[in-house]
Amino acid sequence: MSKPPADKQNFLFLSIEDLNDWIEPLGGHPDTVTPNMTRLAKRAMVFENAYAEAPACSPSRTATLFGQHPWSTGVYVNKHKWHDYYEKGKRVSMVGRLRDAGYETRGAGKVFHVYPHHFDYADWTDWNMDKIEVWDTPLSRSREEWKLGLNTDFGSIPDEEVLFDERNTNWMVDQLKPGATGQFWALGIYRPHLPFVVQERFFKMLPEDVSDPPGLGMNRFNARDFSRHANLSQAGVAMADLAKALRRALWRTGEYKDYVKAYLASIVYADELLGKVLDQMDAAGLWENTHVILWSDHGLQLGEKLAFRKFTLWERALRVPLMIAGPDVTPDRCTQPVSLTDLAPTVFARLGIDIPEQFEGQDLTPALTGQKLPRDHATSVWGTGFDDTPRLSMTARSATHRYILYWDGSEELYDHRADPWEHQNLCFDPGDLPVSEVNALRERHQMMLPLDFEEPVK
Secondary structure, three states: OOOOOHHHOEEEEEEEOOOOOOOHHHOOOOOOOOHHHHHHHOOEEEEOOEEOOOOOHHHHHHHHHHOOOHHHHOOOOOOOOHHHOOOOOOOOOHHHHHHHOOOEEEEEEOOOOOOOOOOOHHHOOEEEOOOOOOOOOOOOHHHHHHOOOHHHOEEEEOOOOOOHHHHHHHHHHHHOOOOOOOEEEEEEEOOOOOOEEEEHHHHHOOOOOOOOOOOOOOOOOOOOOHHHHOOOOHHHHHHHHHHHHHHHHHHHHOOHHHHHHHHHHHHHHHHHHHHHHHHHHHHHOOHHHEEEEEEOOOOOEEOHHHOEEOOOOOHHHHEEOEEEEOOOOOOEEEOOOEEHHHHHHHHHHHOOOOOOOOOOOOOOHHHHOOOOOOOOEEEEEEEEOOOOOOEEEEEEEEOOEEEEEOOOOOEEEEEOOOOOOOOOOOOOOOOOOOHHHHHHHHHHHHOOOOOOOOOOOO
8 A cells, every 4th residue: 555645644643641561462461451452553563662751741742742852851740841841822743733734633632731721722723622520539448548639549430421531532533534634633542541430341341350460570469568679779769659658558458459450441441442443444444545653651550669650760651552554554563662752753754744853753664664763772761859959860771671870870770681570670680690791781771861951941
């Protein structure tokens, strides 16, 4: 199938919030149910090692949609918003630039972080303005007894309820019309972001007793077993402890497995919504002139190293699903590390638009035809102390290793060929490796980290 002329092409940009690598095309959790992600993967180049620039919504989505690293803009954490650095109304995001290039831009759900408070109408031809629901009454004992925030809740609701994501998906399906040309569609599915609340039927699609996360370790979840912190520095432990209130609540209430199941149910829910979109793509005959990207803004941790949510520099928090389908794409697998900042240059290239100088990522088009990409690693950043003295930590993920350099100078190094769950920090315990080899790996990965950091935006 050859690619149609640029003015006849469409682009469908699908993001699923907080979706880690527990999907079937990436090996996933053993109880994951994602037939529609598998269905899309059969049409797509699946990037097995795709990574977020930061383990949080705002810096990750800003880097993705504006094409600049957090260390270029100073947008590092959720308190930093994209419009702290970019002026509204100037159409400098990927979406705005596509609109200036003559594409009709139509969107729904969580695409940028966040709307409606930080929304830029100038980017969009049409937008489905909807409001996400809030459950005032706790559904879990963890939230109720431990007085946790509403975004920490989890549980099922009646099947007849219609949620924010469904309304947005239904609206988007209506936009995918037969014969469409020159369209850019963006749908942001909010689940499986917390609270993990979806209809009961999605829970029933899972085993009664779901399996532990694959990376949890030899022991079952135990909030008091700190053996997984034995080879971490204080800085690493501090990152793991950011959600310690949730960790303690799940332990005290015995709801840990319920929490994992609720996350899995939320993934099943998101997958079903994806299926609605793919069904309409089929019915409308849009595959011949429509490019599709499915991505997530970062991963999620569910007890690995006793860490919960995102907000660390480990694999579960940073690895994301990424698939690209469309004309001229050969369905296959790419194992090279890639970054979410690579998405915008790829969108421009696929649509025949010159890549603006602002966009720092690489065009992934060569990988779509089986060629090697020039960059051999992905880099991510996280920090703390942004109200006072910012302290930045960074990680480099090569094809074989993850290296982390914390703000206090402490380090972690993991060999993903032998240790995919990052249990053995070679900087602490080199095992059979000579110290000279560990030092060589450390130094090689240090060279992958950016040398210049921007000050955080105020």
